[in-house]
Amino acid sequence: MSTYSRRTFIEQMGWGLGAAVTLPSLVSMTPERANVQDKQRLNIALCGLGRYANVLKGGLAASQYCRLAGIVTGTPAKAAEWQRAYGIPDKNSYTYQTFDQLSRNPDIDLVYITLPNGLHKEYVLRAAKAGKHVIVEKPMAFTEQDCREMIDACQKAGVQLAVGYRLHYDPHHIELKRLGQDKIFGQVRLMEASLGYRLEGISPDDWHLNKALAGGGPLMNLGVYCVQSGRYVLGEEPVAVTAQIGPVTMPALFKEVEENITWQLYFPSGAICTSSSTSNCNVDRFFASADEGYFELEPALSYGPFKGRTSRAAFNFPVVNQQAAQLDDIAQHILANKPLPVHISGEEGRKDMRVIEAIYRAAHTGRKITLA
Ligand code: NAD
Secondary structure (H helix, E strand, O other), rough: OOOHHHHHHHHHOOOOOOOOOOOOOOOOOOOOOOOOHHHOEEEEEEEEEOHHHHHHHHHHHHOEEEEEEEEOOOOOOOOHHHHHHHHOOOOEEEEHHHOHHHHHOOOOOEEOOOOOOOHHHHHHHHHHHHOEEEEOOOOOOOHHHHHHHHHHHHHHHOOEEEOHHHHHHHHHHHHHHHHHHHHOEEEEEEEEEEEOOOOOOOOOOOOOHHHHHHOOHHHHHHHHHHHHHHHHHOOOOOEEEEEOOOOOOOOOOOOOOEEEEEEEEEEEOOEEEEEEEEOOEEEEEEEEEEOEEEEEEOOOOOOOOOEEOOOOEEEOOOOOOOHHHHHHHHHHHOOOOHHHHHHHEHHHHHHHHHHHHHHHHHHHHHHEEEEO
């Protein structure tokens, strides 16, 4: 945590610390808002106005091709505040009970779901049924089977489905992929990717500690980024997984979900990626060792700003507003009626969930789990 305060880190990752929201003071990579006609903007409704929705509103403000056009919330005071702040008319303000009436609203093109993890599947299915494109936050769902059902529902409804994988829009991660997949330092043999922070001040009632709403602990909420980075730096899918769960140092909080978990992914090339996700200490790093050198990022998986280094030199790219870049790319594809890029698709979320399920299975059985 040298260049990044722990409090900012925790707030930005959206876990647990009261109601305070710190919007990242990032400069958007998106060019200055051009004269994009309103009909060339995608009208987005945010569903679930919590911490990450507050981060996304900064991304929406900086985006060129999106407009915050609607909201879904169960809290009337929040509805009034957001409607006033963003000029959202009553007809575009929904509750969880009236959500399905979105089907009759041509002024909303896409619903962005920022609800607790356990509600992702239900609201993707409902958005698809309402005929709306949908972005769902990570983790996409709890199981690979859930992901399949979500993908199928969107396909049948003729709408596009994306997962909010913001890191694909950060130039440091684009560089990690190039260094790994193009074998700039030869074959990658070993990767380490970890993300966690020490949970302080969280209420025992917080949904992140509730299995039905969170699906798991830090693996579900943060570990998905570690799994992703290992997969996209190599461009391979793991063939086997081992994992170890524990220890529990805060038993009053961690009754239902894990507090600490470590795992190893084994890839067809022989490379391995070892990772930890934790609620007990702060860690945010990626490292890859290849035949002719190494490359690393630290911080690596949060909102940045990231710092990169290889065995030859430092690499630092401009700070980007990850959310604005992600939203603009999605909007441009949908407005042009083109399929969304594979790396942010529901299919990508399904692949991550397959690995996460295997990690939990390995941790709970103590066995090496093979992925067919
Ligand atoms: P949050 O608790 O701050 O917000 C969740 C919102 O859902 C709240 O407004 C809450 O009122 C509402 N809600 C509706 N039904 C609820 C219920 N039954 N129980 C609890 N809340 C309910 O959470 P958050 O940190 O904004 O996370 C929301 C989603 O966004 C999660 O899936 C999380 O993984 C994801 N997230 C992604 C990033 C990222 O960097 N991509 C960062 C943070 C969170």
